[in-house]
Amino acid sequence: MAKKDDLRGTLRENLKALRLATMRNCFEEVAVQARKESHSYEQYLLELTVREAEDRHGRRTARLLKASNLPLEKSLSAFDRKRLPARVNQQLATLLEGAFLDRRENVLAFGTVGSGKTHALCALGQELIVTQGRQILYRKCALLVQELLLAKRDLKLARVLKRLARVEGLIIDDIGYVQQGREEMEVLFTLLAERYERGSVLLTSNLPFSKWEQIFKDAMTTAAAIDRLVHHSVILEINLPSYRMEHAKKKKAG
Secondary structure (H helix, E strand, C coil), X not given: CHHHHHHHHHHHHHHHHCCCHHHHHHHHHHHHHHXXXXXXXXXXXXXXXXXXXXXXXXXXXXXXXXXXCCCXXXXXXXXXXXXXXXXXXXXXXHHCCCHHHHCCCEEEEECCCCCCHHHHHHHHHHHHHHHHCCCEEEEEHHHHHHHHHHHHHCCCHHHHHHHHHCCCEEEEECCCCCCCCHHHHHHHHHHXXXXXXXXXXXXXXXXXXXXXXXXXXXXXXXXXXXXXXXXXXXXXXXXXXXXXXXXXXXXXXX
8 A cells, every 4th residue: 555655745746846736636536547447558558648738728828818918808709690690601611710820911800889790700710729729919099109118218128029929819809990190100000010920919990991191191101001011911891780780779679
């Protein structure tokens, strides 16, 4: 009995040293189950590694979701894809495969207020994290611009841009929804230029390109920004009635 306890103690220490916490916590329970079901050594080891891998995947996914700043209530299961035009639905299905991130392609979602464009991109981001372990970051455009502007004033803009460059997909929500000044739009343009062909930008806007001079303040900067975004991009046109208005009407009628 003493030798068996020594063996278990040594095994625990070895698993701890190897940072296999899940295997360390469950190897005895799994051993009992293996003996009862007459599993081979290979089956026993496989069960241990499966549990370790699943636990690590779960913890990594939780970390990525927390770091993403995504509104988790805007999930794919909560998104009514039946409302989408057939073309957009097919585009979304392709985007869920995640290859656009490897190609550093952008996703540009346009539509009226409440049409579901933000929900679509947030749901896409969550699925890419959960199913593929992708690094996604969500930011409201107005807040992102203020963060960049503050970094510029503190002479830390290069550092912030470098941190954002580590993210595979940067979701910028509601570009053009809140009007910004020239200095604020300059830092946003700098971000877009830095990410060009280096990392995917996923953005939503209720302004068509023809009105983007309202955002970037002059024709030259506007054309340069659009050029960088449209080159290597997927454009989602989600021109639907407001989901919130429809929901409110149904609730009132019911």
